[in-house]
Amino acid sequence: MVSCAVLERPGTWRVIGITVGLLVAFAPAVPLLFAAGVQNGGGSMLGGNFGAALGRSFAVAAAVALLTVGIGLPTGVLAGLSDFPLRSFLLALLALPLLVPSFLWAIGISMLRTSSGMSATSFLSGYSGAVIAFVAVGLPLVFFVSLLSTRGISRGQADAARLAGGESNLFRHALRSVSPTAAVAGVLGGVLTLADPGPGQILGYNGAGFAILTSFAAQYDFGLAARQCLILSVLVVVIVLPVVVLLAPRFAASLLARDVAPFAPFRSSLTNWLAPVLLFSIIIFTVVLPAAGLTAPVLRDFPAARVAQEVRRTLPNTLVYAAAASGIATILGFALALIAGRERRLRAILLAAAVVLFALPSSFGALGILHAGTAAPATLDFLFRSKFAASAGLAMHCLPLAVIIAMRSIGTTSPSWANAAAVHGVPLRLYFGRILVPHLLPAMLLAALLCALIATADVSTILLLHPPGETSLPLAIFTVMANAPESLVGALCLAYLGGAAVLMCLAAALARFARDTS
Amino acid sequence: MKRHRLFLHLIALTSLALRASAAAGEVVVYSSVDDVFARPIAERFQKQTGIEVKLVPDTEETKSTGLLNRLIAEKKRPVADVFWSGDPARAAILKAKGISAPYQSANAADLPKLFSDPEGHWTGFSSRARVIIYNRNLVAAGQEPKSVFDLADPKWKGKGCLANPLFGTTSMHAAALFQMLGEAKAREFFNSIKANGAAILSSNGEVKRRVGAGDFAFGLTDTDDANSAIKEGKPVGMIFPDQDGMGALIVPNCAVLIANAPHAVEGKKFIDYLLTPEVEQALAESEAAQMPVRKGVKVPASVRPLDEIKPMQVDYAKLAALLDELARGFLKDWASSD
Numbered sequence: 071m072v073s074c075a076v077l078e079r080p081g082t083w084r085v086i087g088i089t090v091g092l093l094v095a096f097a098p099a100v101p102l103l104f105a106a107g108v109q110n111g112g113g114s115m116l117g118g119n120f121g122a123a124l125g126r127s128f129a130v131a132a133a134v135a136l137l138t139v140g141i142g143l144p145t146g147v148l149a150g151l152s153d154f155p156l157r158s159f160l161l162a163l164l165a166l167p168l169l170v171p172s173f174l175w176a177i178g179i180s181m182l183r184t185s186s187g188m189s190a191t192s193f194l195s196g197y198s199g200a201v202i203a204f205v206a207v208g209l210p211l212v213f214f215v216s217l218l219s220t221r222g223i224s225r226g227q228a229d230a231a232r233l234a235g236g237e238s239n240l241f242r243h244a245l246r247s248v249s250p251t252a253a254v255a256g257v258l259g260g261v262l263t264l265a266d267p268g269p270g271q272i273l274g275y276n277g278a279g280f281a282i283l284t285s286f287a288a289q290y291d292f293g294l295a296a297r298q299c300l301i302l303s304v305l306v307v308v309i310v311l312p313v314v315v316l317l318a319p320r321f322a323a324s325l326l327a328r329d330v331a332p333f334a335p336f337r338s339s340l341t342n343w344l345a346p347v348l349l350f351s352i353i354i355f356t357v358v359l360p361a362a363g364l365t366a367p368v369l370r371d372f373p374a375a376r377v378a379q380e381v382r383r384t385l386p387n388t389l390v391y392a393a394a395a396s397g398i399a400t401i402l403g404f405a406l407a408l409i410a411g412r413e414r415r416l417r418a419i420l421l422a423a424a425v426v427l428f429a430l431p432s433s434f435g436a437l438g439i440l441h442a443g444t445a446a447p448a449t450l451d452f453l454f455r456s457k458f459a460a461s462a463g464l465a466m467h468c469l470p471l472a473v474i475i476a477m478r479s480i481g482t483t484s485p486s487w488a489n490a491a492a493v494h495g496v497p498l499r500l501y502f503g504r505i506l507v508p509h510l511l512p513a514m515l516l517a518a519l520l521c522a523l524i525a526t527a528d529v530s531t532i533l534l535l536h537p538p539g540e541t542s543l544p545l546a547i548f549t550v551m552a553n554a555p556e557s558l559v560g561a562l563c564l565a566y567l568g569g570a571a572v573l574m575c576l577a578a579a580l581a582r583f584a585r586d587t588s
Numbered sequence: 589m590k591r592h593r594l595f596l597h598l599i600a601l602t603s604l605a606l607r608a609s610a611a612a613g614e615v616v617v618y619s620s621v622d623d624v625f626a627r628p629i630a631e632r633f634q635k636q637t638g639i640e641v642k643l644v645p646d647t648e649e650t651k652s653t654g655l656l657n658r659l660i661a662e663k664k665r666p667v668a669d670v671f672w673s674g675d676p677a678r679a680a681i682l683k684a685k686g687i688s689a690p691y692q693s694a695n696a697a698d699l700p701k702l703f704s705d706p707e708g709h710w711t712g713f714s715s716r717a718r719v720i721i722y723n724r725n726l727v728a729a730g731q732e733p734k735s736v737f738d739l740a741d742p743k744w745k746g747k748g749c750l751a752n753p754l755f756g757t758t759s760m761h762a763a764a765l766f767q768m769l770g771e772a773k774a775r776e777f778f779n780s781i782k783a784n785g786a787a788i789l790s791s792n793g794e795v796k797r798r799v800g801a802g803d804f805a806f807g808l809t810d811t812d813d814a815n816s817a818i819k820e821g822k823p824v825g826m827i828f829p830d831q832d833g834m835g836a837l838i839v840p841n842c843a844v845l846i847a848n849a850p851h852a853v854e855g856k857k858f859i860d861y862l863l864t865p866e867v868e869q870a871l872a873e874s875e876a877a878q879m880p881v882r883k884g885v886k887v888p889a890s891v892r893p894l895d896e897i898k899p900m901q902v903d904y905a906k907l908a909a910l911l912d913e914l915a916r917g918f919l920k921d922w923a924s925s926d
Contacts, residue, residue: 119920119921119924119925123924180794180797181797271752271790272790272794274787274788274789276923276924280924281924284754284915284920284923284924286657287654287656287657287755288754288755288759288915288920289912289915289916289920290656290657290660290681290685290912291916433657437657437661440658440661440662441661443662443665444661444662444663444664444665445664448665455667533646533654533655533658534654534657534658534661536644538616538642538643538644538667538668539642539643539644541644541645546623549622549623549645549646550622550623550624551793554622554623554624555816555819555820555875556820558624
């Protein structure tokens with residue numbers, strides 16, 4: 071019988087486990103990374119303007135990371151510490167930007183700019199416009215990570231902070247405690263912008279994502295695109311690794327046992343109205359304004375029958391892809407975090423790998439799976455040319471988020487739990503079933519939900535990997551948005567957002583039910 | 589006993605149904621034509637023949653790494669049977685990469701040879717054209733731009749726009765201009781467009797939106813974009829450019845049979861159907877308002893017959909190679925420089 075104590079001891083199994091897990095995660099990208107070495111389209115090694123494009127992209131990424139952490143961290147902490155009316159509703163609204171592909175939000179900003187009569191050189195276009203579009207998507211990520219981490223503070227810690235210096239001390243303590251996780255989320259949000267060409271294209275700013283897209287889509291030069299991705303990934307590692315190494319010890323959270331009972335929310339009336347006001351301001355900026363641009367045409371005409379037909383055709387597949395991708399990402403993410411355990415070196419490697427995985431364009435892995443499917447015999451089509459393949463491709467793209475939530479969540483467990491179980495001879499399976507999994511379940515559900523939403527918004531992977539006839543709703547929007555009447559595009563977007571909001575409300579209600587009955 | 593018999597009947601009926609659907613077959617169609625226009629045609633074919641059409645749509649407008657990359661990646665063991673391309677340049681790329689197979693449909697007999705590959709790798713039918721879309725509130729009647737060269741005319745400084753010439757039909761238009769003007773003159777023209785402050789937008793759809801919104805006085809786009817803006821009631825007009833000069837670029841749809849297609853027989857039947865007058869008429873009557881390339885097809889009053897338009901005399905078969913060269917060199921630098 072394997073002792074529970076193994077979970078708190080170092081061992082070569084951890085290194086092997088992390089290696090195998092990361093190989094699985096990076097496997098789809100291998101064919102194209104191989105192409106980077108052997109194919110040469112005849113042009114320059116990296117393309118003429120790639121260096122300048124990289125510089126612009128890193129400037130945008132840095133601005134996005136700074137802004138999302140600067141706004142998302144204090145607001146997330148404040149919302150985590152406070153209890154206020156319409157809390158669930160406001161949080162659900164703020165999650166909406168996570169549900170839609172970034173290019174859709176950029177179109178909303180672009181439409182808003184034109185409908186408000188601003189000039190083509192206003193702050194809603196070019197470099198600043200791209201930063202705003204990316205911040206609208208990245209801010210909720212940092213906000214929710216901060217909120218979740220704040221909720222992980224125990225009643226004992228909160229009471230101690232209050233005794234030492236009142237509510238303001240609790241806020242400062244929470245801010246310090248949550249900042250490493252929020253910083254990593256902010257860096258991820260910034261990194262995510264590097265390979266995403268959508269908002270830049272729409273708002274008139276060309277970065278590295280555009281250069282890679284051009285290599286793929288205009289030149290059909292996989293080798294060049296792969297080399298550019300490789301350079302981008304190496305730079306991401308060089309820049310991010312020191313941050314990760316610096317933050318990893320604090321990111322590992324407390325090693326002491328914890329009282330996991332929830333703390334009492336802020337009692338000050340000032341903070342209890344400040345939190346919703348701040349939240350509402352962010353929602354106006356990140357949700358209401360872009361959504362107004364997208365949905366205005368629907369007010370003139372609502373093609374209900376066509377929308378119902380499209381939704382009926384695509385909804386089952388959308389749910390299947392989201393559920394399967396989030397399931398794969400969550401299980402793999404928590405398994406990897408558990409294997410890394412509390413080992414500082416492995417946690418840093420895992421975090422760096424997650425950041426690199428996030429930096430790779432999603433179409434990179436998808437094309438890898440396509441190549442593998444073509445090379446494989448027809449008997450393996452169920453693996454490479456199926457809904458599973460599409461879901462696996464999506465899962466690899468949202469895996470980093472699952473890994474981060476898992477690392478944070480596992481950090482809130484105490485080593486004494488496993489050690490005490492080992493002393494009393496509790497079988498490992500029983501320890502998992504009765505102690506560890508129930509403790510991690512809320513974080514697992516959150517990871518699954520966020521992964522499902524991000525997977526649903528990833529159009530590139532589904533476009534390349536979905537079996538013929540098995541399309542999803544976002545892909546249907548993507549393929550009609552250029553030429554269909556604006557009212558149809560707007561109505562489909564509304565249907566998408568509405569459906570996702572209903573699912574989120576259901577998930578929140580389920581989580582509340584589980585908490586109340588536990 | 590009764591239940592047992594009922595169960596057997598159910599199995600028999602299910603297997604009959606399965607066999608019936610298997611007999612009718614299926615065809616996998618990758619299409620870069622906008623879904624709103626391609627799907628009704630695919631549904632008509634399915635209704636007429638019983639062959640299930642699995643349509644995989646894409647649109648070059650939204651700049652995906654898209655279906656062409658998927659076709660290239662799947663070359664050795666394709667999933668698709670037919671590629672329904674929105675323009676001949678993409679079809680010619682497939683031919684150059686050995687992904688398409690020759691097929692001469694009997695229904696192509698009365699289609700003009702100009703729009704098809706001489707070796708039968710792609711066959712052109714219903715077409716769009718590259719046009720000037722202008723804002724009627726910003727351009728006085730009688731003062732409309734009449735040529736693509738107006739993008740470089742100081743009279744229109746900072747007032748024109750076009751989509752990124754690395755993608756979609758704009759890329760084909762750029763290649764056609766290089767073919768018509770020669771490299772030196774074309775380079776000079778593109779550089780003067782930039783010097784004149786013309787904006788490079790993300791797509792033809794964006795050109796339509798921004799001109800309609802009054803951000804720009806005019807821009808280059810496709811007939812289907814311009815027509816949809818007019819139908820939506822935007823204050824825009826459409827002009828076929830250079831009717832006194834080199835003519836407007838005609839962009840036909842193309843049907844391509846994929847080499848080693850898993851359902852080649854059904855694929856050929858689908859191509860035969862695409863090339864019928866019925867499909868040309870349906871596409872003309874759709875919001876795309878496409879122009880039939882075949883003579884004698886009835887079109888609505890809003891669709892200008894092709895023989896009333898002076899076309900650019902380009903060699904479509906040679907555009908793909910030129911486009912490939914430009915995308916790696918001049919146009920890439922041009923599009924990404926400030």
